[in-house]
Amino acid sequence: MAELDRPRSRTREGVVVSSAMDKTIVVSVSRRVRYPRYRKTITLSKKFLAHDENNDCRVGDRVVIVESRPMSKRKRWRLRSIVERAQKDIALAEEVIVPVVSEESPS
Secondary structure, three states: OHHHHOOOOOEEEEEEEEOOOOOEEEEEEEEEEEOOOOOOEEEEEEEEEEEOOOOOOOOOOEEEEEEOOOOOOOEEEEEEEEEEOOOHHHHHHHHOOOOOOOOOOOO
16 A cells, blocks of 8 residues: 555656666657746756666667666666667767868869
8 A cells, every 4th residue: 555655756758868878878868848038938958867777778869767776976867768769860860970071173
């Protein structure tokens, strides 16, 4: 009966913006709020460090993270699931951007 009264842990859904660290990902979570004075809807985003045990995530993946015990100074979330994989072309384009130079010489 005590387990039923326990509060649920918080979850967030966001996009992986960095996976360069070992077993850690950076997830950007966006939310839309109405600005009180001007009544305009704005998008706010916040970055969370999350634990990725198997290093499964890549940049651009849409993931669900869940709140957990502190694992380091800033890491208090862990990966629950990957909702949608990033397309391969987008991930490759972010890693290597090579300018194209034509080999024709001006006459």
